[in-house]
Amino acid sequence: MNVVITGASKGIGRAIAEIFAANGHDLFLCSRGELALYKTVEELVTKYPAVTIKAKPADLGIKEEAQAFGNWCLSVVVPDILINNAGLFEPGSVNNEPDGLLESQLRVNLYSAYHLTRTVLPAMIKRKAGHIFNMCSIASLHAYKNGGAYSISKYAMHGFTKNLREEMKEYHIKVTGVFPGAVMSDSWGDYDNSSKRIMEASDIAQLVYAASQLSPQACVEDIVVRPQLGDL
Secondary structure (H helix, E strand, C coil): CEEEEECCCCHHHHHHHHHHHHCCCEEEEECCCHHHHHHHHHHHHHHCCCCCEEECCCCCCCHHHHHHHHHHHHCCCCCCEEEECCCCCCCCCCCCCCCCHHHHHHHHHHHHHHHHHHHHHHHHHHHCCEEEEEECCHHHCCCCCCCHHHHHHHHHHHHHHHHHHHHHHHHCEEEEEEEECCECCHHHCCCCCCCCCCECHHHHHHHHHHHHCCCCCCCCCEEEECCCCCCC
């Protein structure tokens, strides 16, 4: 299968790329950081030489770059799986977060997926097959302090996912929302996870991969996963 993954150079995106490559699937990767992206490609190609891995750096929060990345993918293949993982957490509360934070969070956490999906969907619809994963968040399901614009953007991503699921049923395209709680990634900075309080990126990757391997008549609509001891 041909798998398109955004935000693929680190964290959950990197872990998802790893598990698909390990299972012999070809990858089309994207992230904003060019150096980190190509380093990821180099590492994966070294470990999995039989797999084709292509990458294109882009800021998917910019509509034109999201569309360009989608068209770049389509110039080679029609995606079997699209994983909209690009995202950014910026803390703040609605009453005092910096002006413009909502707009920037929506661009990265919602519009990136919206514009990329709309670019590749016509080809997927024509083929009447495929699977789209949208990386939502536990913050898509309930509000929490210092969540502000981030939580609003993730609620919107949840709504986009639910709407897309309904629209794509008749075209045999699956849509899955992924709702992780705290996962060890760059968003947590130098957090000491020696006590294993929060989840690993590989936990999410394994769930996404498993959901992608079901029969055509089965669709996992929501993947909700939290740390064993609950949310922080």
